[in-house]
Amino acid sequence: MADGKQDARSVRKQAIRRKAQRRHSHFYERCAHWSFNGQGEGTPIHWHRERWILAATGLLITLLSGFLIPAWATAMKPVAVEPVEHTLLPLALPKIVAPTLKAPAVEDWRVVQVRPGQTLSDIFQSQGLSLTDLQTVVDNAGDAKAALHHIHPGQEFDFLIGRNGNLEGIRFDKDEATRAIIRLDSNAPSVATVVRAVETREQVAHGVIEDSLFAAANKAGLSNAMVIKLADLFKYDVDFVQDLRVGDSFTVIYDNVYRDGAYLHEGDIVAAEFVNQGHRYTAYRFKRADGSDGWFSEDGRPIQKSFLRIPVDFTRISSPFSAARMHPILGLMRAHKGVDYAAPTGTPIHAAGDGVIKYRAWMNGYGNFVIIQHDSHISTAYGHMSRFATERVGQHVHQGDIIGYVGMTGLATGPHLHYEFRVDGVQRNPQTVTLPKPEPLPGAQMAKFESTVVKPQLARLMGIDNNYKLAQAESTKRSDD
Structure with missing residues (x-):
């Protein structure tokens, strides 16, 4: 039975071999003399010659590998370069000192704003400085000294105070466009000005x-x-x-x-x-x-007229110019040949125009009274003053100068200014009298005034007014709709 199984295996192997020979017949036809004896199908195939060929081929490959691989590795190995010996010689080099970098010092300026009623000495003392420091600043201010004598609320002074509390610098506005900087932290004080845009x-x-x-x-x-x-x-x-x-x-x-x-x-x-x-x-x-x-004005005449229409800031007209009125104290009908402007006691009274003080004294009914002669025809009078200003008789005054202060001296029931405008000694109503017109600009200036000022600015004024009227008309139209 074992022989039967062996025969079956032999038959199966031979079938597989024949199938391989048929599939690769072209190979076996060329190489049949290597291992096949050409006998019938049932004759066993022997591989003796093939084994020798394969063994020789393997041996040849092994020998070649042992020779080629080391040779290739040697060829790829970098060529060793023999080190060259160097002789070290001492060389003297200059000594380099690395610069010391210091951050720039930031100066700590104290900003002080002038408050109402403060003086410069008050400000210095508030910073722990003495009057000697103030005098030192004034002495070294140069042409900026005037700014130190006329300070005003809101003005700023910057102080640079040292660690020991000593004044090292001060800066302030010399005028609107320049700033003065006074430094006292060196042997010789210095002052510089900086222009501001x-x-x-x-x-x-x-x-x-x-x-x-x-x-x-x-x-x-x-x-x-x-x-x-x-x-x-x-x-x-x-x-x-x-x-x-x-x-x-x-x-x-x-x-x-x-x-x-x-x-x-x-x-x-x-x-x-x-x-x-x-x-x-x-x-x-x-x-x-x-x-x-x-x-x-557009005709080239100064806006400032020869005379002020009203020479005092008043609250109301307490008594107008009148040919007949009942006097509040005397109880009699009599002309009131001026205008009474009610104002608080102490309100400044201004000269209505340029002129010379002709009278400055007490006058019955008028109290403290001043008369200013402006030219050969026109004079103005001011009554009931509480006190006079510093001007004296014969002194020239300009329009707007203070000549006294509102009061109620003389026959008066309350503080007010009695003001008269006189032409050739006759009183005229100050509110309605025709005041003389000032002279216009001379020819060359008039031409420049008209071309460079009036023409462009008048166009702007008229344009603004027209735009406003159009806007108002449009607003009214929308409201009606």
């Missing part, structure tokens, strides 16, 4: 009076200080207490001043227009031939 930027405001001038101006963005400047320009033509009406309007072009790019303060009015009860008044800033600034 100052520029002006124009602003425009327009308003219509509905309640008061201040309310309308504030609504238009003007400060109270700018409102006072506006009223001061037109005070010769407009009584801002008695003459204002609802519907009056104003347009103002003014400067704002900036220093080093930051807002500093309001500047002056460049051009302005005021419409009062249908009458239009204008003012334009213009530099005169002598370099001074002035304000002129």
